Amino acid sequence: MVMKIKIHKTTYLSETHTCQNCGHVYQGKVCNICGEKVFQEKQLSAGHFFHEVIDFFYHFENKVLKTLKLNFLKPGFVTKENLRGVRAPYAKPVQLYLVTAVFFYVVVSKLNVTDYIPDYGDHNYYALSLHAPMPFAKPLDEAVVNAIDSAWVQKGREIENRMIQEGVYDNFKGENDNIKFYGRLRKDSLVLNTDKSKIIFFRNMVVVRNENFKAKIGAYAKTFIFILLPFFAFCLFVVFYKKIKYYGASLILATHFMVYNLCFYTLHSIVDVWPRRLWGSAFGAIIWQPFYLALYNDGVKPFSVFLFGHEFEFIHLVFWMPWFFIAFKRLFNTPWWKNLLISYCFSRLFFYLIFGVFKKVLIAFTIWTMH
């Protein structure tokens, strides 16, 4: 980040300076070899220090907000600028991504929105074979669901065994076939048959396992979404390699898309939550009701599902497709009919990668790291 140093103008432009860092002699306010700035003793004052702190945050925020706004409202513009070498006026892709991800993280946690955090059981949705051209993928989908389910059961057994071994139930002393739960008073004590005590063990295991899962997956879901970037970039590269030339360039485009997507997630979460808080759960996502009525009524629903996916996917399509369309037009000047098809395919593909693949991988990974 280049910061402005406000020194009297006469001191730099015409004078020559010797760089304090590399010794190069130059004119201007920044060393043209190493980038060190002109140094003056008054920069050591407290006033200058505070000035620089304020300057840093002001410029940082200004730049990030400006870039975010451009990336949201003018799809592909910041990417195009970046790819043709105009980078100084905008926040860097990684910087932009980190700021947006933190913002998303805070908003989603505060509002307690769960749309983007998988529950256990979400691995049953968005299977590949549910998409019209791919019924043959059914064995693969079933294998994934079964693998996750058996890992889940296995983890439950481990937890249950550990609870028993660690003596969580030590104060339940066995008498014949019975287990006795001692209360403080005699009348509060309870004698259970061993068979029934298994139900109690099982219930405790379920509570421990579910809490464990919830505590982990929330943080994972919000932290690891960047793992998708190389895959998105790869898909973009495969389609546009002639025009984009470098995989690195498609990584920049993928990052800008993900930044836009995180802004959209945040907005969607806010829009979804406030009507619910104000008027109750029936009013969740109230702005989508007209679309649902028009496109997902019994008459046209099968057609809409075929074309746009189910309601949740449709919301994403509405936001993603125009962004892709405008960005591809701006970056690659793709003819509109081809662009329409490509941006449609990317929207559906990325939705599948996030909700059909990434969510399932997250669920599996979370179960694996639980203990």
Ligand SMILES: [Zn+2]
């Ligand atoms: Zn220098």
